[in-house]
Amino acid sequence: MADIAATRLRSPLTLARGGGNAGVYLAFVVLLVALGFAAPRFFTFGNLTDVLRQAVPIAVIAFGATFVIGMRGIDLSVGSTLALSGLVTANLIVLGYPVPLACAGGIAVGAVIGLVNGILITKVGITDFIATMAIMVISRGIVLVYTQGIPIVGASDPAFRMIGQSYVGGVPVPVILTAIVFAIAFYVLYYTRFGRFVLSIGSNPDAARLVGIPTDKVKIAVYVLVGVLSAFAGVLLTSRLEAAMPEAGQGYELDVIAAVVIGGTGLSGGRATLFGTAVGAVLMAVVRNALNLLNVNTFWHQVVIGTIILIAVAADRFSRRQKA
């Protein structure tokens, strides 16, 4: 692993990968070691897989958000998209539709929301922050109107349950699916024209247009991608709970941005590190898990996560300044 990382670092594509946030990787390792001493139960296989499973929804969405943020954009609607897609999927399952169709229905909802976001931003010209915030509120509103605030339960088709609850070789299926999403996203971002287009737009939007990048199309595609991944997270969550919760995914937009930023992708665009995002998402799940194992009041979790964001970003700034 270290060897592969080292050879990659020398390839001309390294900069595109953003290098990641070395300080965070180090802090992560230190944290794991400290946890081993403070809470020996942390390193049990059962607990570790649990941590990874908890990281899944944030991680899946954050892989998409890495594209958006690398493109100098922002998407606040991911949590509501997750809820609405989960709701549609749960409903279709309850109504007895076949599992693939139900899942496809949920994911289509995510794609449509992404498409709307993208069109509002590129064709109507509303800034990304405002457009996706409005869509966030509207989608959540639709969920609440439809459910009247009551969870949709009984999505317990055995085949559907498999997606979120089964294991392969002791590893939860959602974790495996997340790893697959990561691999695809990694390939697309660093080894295809599309990925370069995304990071070029984030780096210099005017120049991007002048080298022939169809900037509007690329932007829309990226918002669709995030919509689809948010919906995918919604399907996984619904399958695990066998229900759709009206408040599902609330506040995820901030957790997702936190994972991306902790990983070392800056909001100024142009550079993005997917590996860092994965570390960021897992780090947040580890911290939450650790605080639970150490019996820290859940209200403190927010304070701790916020502090980690600050430290991560400050460390990143500092190391960049040293290099310059």
Add this chain to the structure above:
Amino acid sequence: MTNAPLLEMKGIAKRFGNTKALDGIDLVLNPGEVLGLVGENGAGKSTLMKILSGAYARDEGTIAVRGKVVDLNTPKDGSRAGIAIIYQELSLFPDFDAAENIFAGRELRRGRLSASPLDHSAMRAAASRILKGELGVDVPLDRPVRELSLSHRQMIEIAKAISSNADIIIMDEPTEALEEVERKQLFAIIKKLQQAGKALIYVSHRIQELLGIVSRVMVLRDGGTVADLPVSDLDVDKVVGAMIGGSLAKQFPPRVPARSEPSLDVRGLTKRGVFDDITFSVAKGEILGVTGLEGSGKSALLRAIFGQIPHDTGSILIDGKQAAISDPTDAIRQHVAFLPAERKTEGIFPQHNVGWNLSIANLRTLGKITLMPKKEREIASGYISKLGVKCDGAAADITSLSGGNQQKVMLARWLLTQPKVLMLEEPTRGVDVRAKAEVYTLIQAAAKDGCAVIVVSADNAELLGLCHRVAVMFEGRISAVVDAATSKEETLALHSVRPPQGHHLQGGTHG
């Protein structure tokens, strides 16, 4: 102590990673002196000037102003020590207007307190006095500078530096984007500042021009000083010889005759209020120059052909076929390439490396679906050696390259697309004498391969030396087309300010 020079830099050294940018430079400057600083791309001129202005920290050496050692660690320290700089890459705030930019950081206020309200009308009046009165340019004062032309932005930078009351004024390639008239204005100002006892450092690749205004010339090569002589001992050949450590062959390669088939055909192209009924054609292998004053529509014309800005009426034909170009993506698909003049805002992707910046307009060369890093390195290395780009390989950050070397990468980007129509705006902006000759050879090689080339340049000598024909634009129309081989620079300058009688001969222009 009274005899101490105004500025004395001693043993200045600076490294960037593996590159030794400066190696023990000494520089002395007295009041009333204009020092010309020359050297090839990457010789260390900008680095030295940035150290003097406080933008870069030096590794070694001392700087004394009026005999007193100063520590210049931030640009603020520089301006406090009485040093003003015009950076090579323009550094205005794009959303501020001219007055706000000129007074950025030292705003005029209605009271003496630093919390007093800003005095906008006073700033605007002062800005207008400097720009119109002293520099003689008509820069719109109420528009954000992002909407202004490159040459206007450059004039605002100049206004900002000369209005700061600094004793030492540094100008890093100030004339690259300026028109003939504007350059003359600038030189008059430099004379005035010199007579007022200020000291100037003037960096440029236009040696001839430089020799006319400076009193002394310092030549840098690979981070060291190779000559520091009064201007009376020098001529262009001597300076160039010191710069490159040898002599230079011909600047312009011999012209290759164009073929007869037309490649690009522009018919009646009109954008109301900008350019009007433009008709011309460029044959395969032909190099057409376009000149004209600021606002004559030459830049807009190129951008319209490239699809960056829409046009109202008229048509564009490539190889005899109607070309539907509504944005740059279409244009590139039709093998039209366009190098914009301003590399910082319209060219480079600053977070990325040389290979990325070079290949971005034609990623298909790196692989059909999967981009191959190895391919990228090969292609980039090829152009790096072909154009003599001084850098740490394809993986070097684009921002770590000197200005002229960045320009070579931008040019390579478009050559890589193998265009049928190649439009270049100020292709040699900031490129040194030797590399200029290489750039001309490359442009001509592209033409020889059947490419139709259009060159816009503020440098009339360049247009006449490189092109077959030169079209002069005046107030949105082509007012004359001259044969480059038989015309003189003065003719072009004259046509630019006053169209010849009966100028609608060309292309049947009738409003």
